[in-house]
Amino acid sequence: MNMIKNGYVAGAVLLIPFSKKLRDHVETEKFLCRIVVDNDQTKQFKQNTADLKDQLFALRYNNEAANKLTAEGKAKNGD
């Protein structure tokens, strides 16, 4: 599995499903942390998600409903 074939390492392709499940799990945990705790670390969580090449998970943060769930969003919305 560590051999290069057609320019890529076969084992890396077979690792992709695990990688995607791990990312989904991590982003879910990050979002839960963000809506419960508002501190620098959870702000960094949100920024890290925004910096991802695949921003599918950023949609969870970037909407009004999610904003209102956070202290940051509540302040912005004047709640």
Place this chain on the structure above:
Amino acid sequence: MPQQFISPADLINRQIPPEILDQLQVLGRIQFKPEDTTPSAVSTTGTTPDTTVADNLSGVLSHVAEMEGLSKQIEDMIDQLTKDMAIPVDPNNSTLKAAVQSLSPTGDGSTITKDIFDTAMALIDHASILTMGYDPFLAALTGDGSLKGSYLNCSDVTRDIAKTWEVAKSAPSSPSQPIADQTAKIEDNYAKQLAQMVIEILQNFFFNMLWPKYMVDLSIINPIRLMIANPLDSIICFFKNLKRGCGDRAGAFTVKSPDCLKLNGPVNKALTKFRCFLLCIPPRKLWDPTKYKPMVDISHCHCVDLQPCPPAPAPVNPGVDRDSKLGGMSNLMDSLFDASVPTCSDTLSGVPSQNAAGLGVPPQCLQNATTVVNAVVADALSPTDPTRSPGPAYGTINSPAPVSTPIPSVTEQTENIPVSNPVPVTGSTAVSNYRYWGASTQTTYDAPTITGLYYKTISNVITNNFTITVGVGEYIVYAYPSRLGDANIAINGAPGIFDAPTSLSITNTNAYTENYYVYKSTSSNLGTVNMEVA
């Protein structure tokens, strides 16, 4: 007592009572319960809490941060190891070639590159949203809100396509409505769909089996025939002097067989008509010609005379063996994935209420993506060409992502491993070979003797540390590749006394030959000693 829902907004910077944390942990909403170092907010009314929820959750946040770093490192590693992907496409495989072309219009479809593979993976990842589904979390937040975006071609969907999307404002959606309400609504819909599906399955299971026929015959018809119909018909037929006989027993004043009575007895005829009526009842109500194909033979019952029963559904394409076996299901699948067949998803005409902006892709895109991904996985699982070079060791990735907790690297093997469980030689850019050691009564050594020693490990360094027991008449023997240089061997922390090393050529199990230095202790019967090689 009315059911109450907890809004996450109410929990921000508030202490969560331990009993709620217990429930969250049981429900799987949290993995770790914070250390219960402070009493709950409920029980500490009137006292100042020492810590907040954020403090209690610091351990969880750190863990999530570590998981995030690990995830990023794995993703970067995969990107690094697949960036030069160039899988040739079999020119005779028109399906795969067309799929590759659709995902990369500028290409000729002859090679699957990393970009094409990424596009295929993005299509699969985003399939739920692209086909008008929802991310569960997003759906819970936005209610019936949707995404705004333009209609896409297959090749337009890349891993960063989500950057162009926006969540449409949804007027009814309000965070003042607890998320639990919204998720409960979604779950209710799913539950209703599931219940409907189960009912349909049970209906098909019930009425497509033969046992309704047996149930009617055994529980109602047969007992009545034996107890009532046959005796009555026998008397009637005896005195009626039937002219229409039953085989050899034709004629008047003869005993009629049950079959004869069943066909000719007036009571049995009425009973048969009643049986047909019972068997024809279920189809009248539930016989959907697109789903129900009766296995019970009721043709002789003339159900049409009793009630309007539609005929069993005919195959869509009669004469095609595949269709007859699949009952028309193949045509349904063809229509889903055939680009020439217009579908709702092609025109988006049927879904404006769900997504007015028209975000989506044809179902053919998902089919093409699946084809490409399957081809890549098949290539990855195919036997490796031995003439190709080995890949880099995983520990030598050029640009690993900075993480707070890196993946533990594989440390050098320092344990004594019996020869019966040799460490396999794996592909690596560095040359490694076995080191052998053990106790031996021999004083001269050849290759089989050395490779037959009890311990061996793969390494390309000279340092080693191990414990060995040397019995009466036995000497310590230690052999390692001579290219590693001279060794200083200590026994129990003191310089060991060894004979001058001899040189020996040894061929390992992978047919690789190399010169070795073989050290032999000058003394025997040293007991259990700790060896340090440097």
